[in-house]
Amino acid sequence: xxxxxxxxxxxxxxxxxxxxxxxxxxxxxxxxxxxxxxxxxxxxxxxxxxxxxxxxxxxxxxxxxxxxxxxxxxxxxxxxxxxxxxxxxxxxxxxxxxxxxxxxxxxxxxxxxxxxxxxxxxxxxxxxxxxxxxxxxxxxxxxxxxxxxxxxxxxxxxxxxxxxxxxxxxxxxxxxxxxxxxxxxxxxxxxxxxxxxxxxxxxxxxxxxxxxxxxxxxxxxxxxxxxxxxxxxxxxxxxxxxxxxxxxxxxxxxxxxxxxxxxxxxxxxxxxxxxxxxxxxxxxxxxxxxxxxxxxxxxxxxxxxxxxxxxxxxxxxxxxx
Amino acid sequence: xxxxxxxxxxxxxxxxxxxxxxxxxxxxxxxxxxxxxxxxxxxxxxxxxxxxxxxxxxxxxxxxxxxxxxxxxxxxxxxxxxxxxxxxxxxxxxxxxxxxxxxxxxxxxxxxxxxxxxxxxxxxxxxxxxxxxxxxxxxxxxxxxxxxxxxxxxxxxxxxxxxxxxxxxxxxxxxxxxxxxxxxxxxxxxxxxxxxxxxxxxxxxxxxxxxxxxxxxxxxxxxxxxxxxxxxxxxxxxxxxxxxxxxxxxxxxxxxxxxxxxxxxxxxxx
Numbered sequence: 001x002x003x004x005x006x007x008x009x010x011x012x013x014x015x016x017x018x019x020x021x022x023x024x025x026x027x028x029x030x031x032x033x034x035x036x037x038x039x040x041x042x043x044x045x046x047x048x049x050x051x052x053x054x055x056x057x058x059x060x061x062x063x064x065x066x067x068x069x070x071x072x073x074x075x076x077x078x079x080x081x082x083x084x085x086x087x088x089x090x091x092x093x094x095x096x097x098x099x100x101x102x103x104x105x106x107x108x109x110x111x112x113x114x115x116x117x118x119x120x121x122x123x124x125x126x127x128x129x130x131x132x133x134x135x136x137x138x139x140x141x142x143x144x145x146x147x148x149x150x151x152x153x154x155x156x157x158x159x160x161x162x163x164x165x166x167x168x169x170x171x172x173x174x175x176x177x178x179x180x181x182x183x184x185x186x187x188x189x190x191x192x193x194x195x196x197x198x199x200x201x202x203x204x205x206x207x208x209x210x211x212x213x214x215x216x217x218x219x220x221x222x223x224x225x226x227x228x229x230x231x232x233x234x235x236x237x238x239x240x241x242x243x244x245x246x247x248x249x250x251x252x253x254x255x256x257x258x259x260x261x262x263x264x265x266x267x268x269x270x271x272x273x274x275x276x277x278x279x280x281x282x283x284x285x286x287x288x289x290x291x292x293x294x295x296x297x298x299x300x301x302x303x304x305x306x307x308x309x310x311x312x313x314x315x316x317x318x319x320x321x
Numbered sequence: 322x323x324x325x326x327x328x329x330x331x332x333x334x335x336x337x338x339x340x341x342x343x344x345x346x347x348x349x350x351x352x353x354x355x356x357x358x359x360x361x362x363x364x365x366x367x368x369x370x371x372x373x374x375x376x377x378x379x380x381x382x383x384x385x386x387x388x389x390x391x392x393x394x395x396x397x398x399x400x401x402x403x404x405x406x407x408x409x410x411x412x413x414x415x416x417x418x419x420x421x422x423x424x425x426x427x428x429x430x431x432x433x434x435x436x437x438x439x440x441x442x443x444x445x446x447x448x449x450x451x452x453x454x455x456x457x458x459x460x461x462x463x464x465x466x467x468x469x470x471x472x473x474x475x476x477x478x479x480x481x482x483x484x485x486x487x488x489x490x491x492x493x494x495x496x497x498x499x500x501x502x503x504x505x506x507x508x509x510x511x512x513x514x515x516x517x518x519x520x521x522x523x524x525x526x527x528x529x530x531x532x533x534x535x536x537x538x539x540x541x542x543x544x545x546x547x548x549x550x551x552x553x554x555x556x557x558x559x560x561x562x563x564x565x566x567x568x569x570x571x572x573x574x575x576x577x578x579x580x581x582x583x584x585x586x587x588x589x590x591x
Contacts, residue, residue: 029551037324037415037549049551057569062591064546064554066371066398071546078553078570221370250367273371273546274362276324276415 006290007297008283010044010264012242013165013190015127017044017099017265020298021255021282024246024267025050025103025129025169026075030089031096037276042283044265045099047193048089050131051119052104053111055081060213065202070223070248071270072200074214077105082118093124100124101167105131109157120162128164130154130189133171133196145171145196148183155187165190167244172231173199178238185239193244193267194235195228220270222250229261236262236303252278252285259286262303322418322549325350327361329410330388332403336466339437340404341378342391344414350387353380355445356421356540356579359389359414360548363403372415373399374545376517376578378440378470379447389416392440392469418548419578422538424449428513430456432477433498433526435518436467441540441579442517443470450476457501461494461518494518495525502533509534516540516582524587531583539582543573543591550575558589 008019025047028034040046058078065072080088085102093100102125106112112130119125132145132154145151145168155168168184170177172195181192197218202211210216228247236243245263249255250271258266268279275281286298295301327350330343353359360372379390395404406412422445424430430449432442439460449456453476461482462468468481468488481489482497490497498514501507516526517540530537546554556570557577571577 026552027547029547029549033547033549033551036322049553058553058556060589061556061558061570062544063556064544064552066369066544069368069370071370073546073552073554075553078556222367270370270546273548273552274367 004296006287006295007299008287010242010298010302012127012167012244012265014163015099015165019044019283020259020263020265020286021279022047022099022101022244022265022267023272023279024269025131027269027272030092031100032092034272034276038272039277039280040096040098042280043098044283045101045126046096047101047103047129047267048093049079050077050103050105051079051082051085051115052077053082053106053114055079055084062211062213065211065217067200067202067219068223070200070219070221072202072212072217072219073197074212074217076214082115086118086122090122090124099126101127101129103129103131103169106154109154112154112158113161116158116161120164125164127167127190128162129167129169129193130158131169131196133169145169145180146174148179151180152183152187155184155189159188167191167193169196170194170235171196172227172247177231178234181235181239181243185241189241191242191244191264192235192239193246195224195231195247198224198227220248222248222271224248225250225254229257232258232263233261249278249282252281255282256285256289256301259298259301260303260305262305264302322416323349323351324413324415326411326413327389329406329408329412331408332406334404335469338395339467339469340393340395342393342403343388344391344412345386345388346414348387350389351417353377353389353417354421355448356441357417357419358548358578359391359416360418360545361391361403361414362412363399364406365410365412366402369399369402371399371544371546372548373403374418374548374574374578376441376540377417377444379444392437394437415548419574420576420580422515422540422579424454424515425513425536428511428536429507430454431498431501431507431512431514432456432458433494433514433516433518434458434460435494435516435522436462437469438516438518438540439469440517442515443473445515446474446477457505459494459497459501461497461522493522495522495529498526499529502535509536513537514582520587520590523582527582527585527587537582538579539585541573541578541580541585541590545574548574558586559584560586
């Protein structure tokens, strides 16, 4: 007798995703760029390039450099701004056959509020990812996610402005990521997503210059996967809201690892550039794994990692009490 | 533009460090324009992580076989990995991508190649020849050995320059261009420039073109992550005040790699 097809549905607040595989912000633009390369009908959804209040030209080149098993970037959130987004991008996004999570980032609390209201009012977003963690936008970006009080301030201000699920995207460039995650949860975040990129640097010893135009950039790619898994593990134990894990997913098995660690959903990032069919392959891998394990739902895999309790908790940096 | 599988038909080292790669592609790969590029997975392994953008040296159809040729030099990890791919190796590519050369209907095209930058211009010259359009081809390289494809250039007037004087004019192809412009009696209304090569050379050619009001297209080179306009990782800096939209960065992958050379801020282009 054959088993019924396993359920891949997951919930992020009030949003039901048909499966837990998303494409991360900054990777797929606003969906249309990759329309012919990524099967959007096969995946859970996409997270858009971050939208800021005003249009941004982005940082001086070079903006990307490949490093061992990774990529450093300093794009600087080049985007058309809220008005441009509403005018140009919303009509395109409204035609996409998958969930659309719109990523926003403000320079201050007021801008965050205007963005959340604007995006919420556009009707195109199924959820909003609040990017309080970009390392490439001057002094303000990291401020909101390296300081629990400031993260709280943003989340508290925007929470009443929308009924859409709010996902706080966190930076790993902090000592205690669990504290920031818990602060976001306490102020009404429906989920947290992590990790954004690790701050990194590349140097050309011949020219004696930094390779990136901005000197520092954000590191992504398979090089960061073990670091990202550890941060995800730490946050999963600190909050009760869904955790969306990402960082270096390069093969379908990597997506499973994030789910086993406790991610309700995962986001594919840098590896998409090399392999546009990776998100779809992740979905298939999860389904195959469930069938092989004779499990009815992906929910049975979330956090199913078997860890000796005393070890896991200590490693996670959270007291057992 | 599609993601298509491809197979290495030939990957031959022509001169030390310089390779000619022939890839078999399926019908889903549409006919490219000279100057367009492909975003190639250079190895079946995870490393190198990113694809590499390559201009095409040529495109051909023979019966059921459809193929692209890439002329490349080993300069870093990506090209090194590519140079190790044997005949029969399966890879994949995204393409054709970007904007190619756009000759105006009546001006005489003057093609100026520097070193391995000759690749897209060879492709272009074949198309001009097929259309029976006269053209001038100026080709500069370090030495005679680096003048790849020079015997392929037919149907146009060819002048060579080498840094070591081993063949043709002893000096820069820029000097050849200036001489051709003067002695050929060209004007901005009768001729235009298409160039590809090291950015230093392109910068000098762009300055010459701008000073004389000559239409000049250059094929640029640079690292790319997505190559489809999504990641914004390949910005081309424009001269301030050059155009109304200076202050924004066109993406090399979408609005290039062939661009109006006189608008580019070459000092800020890596």
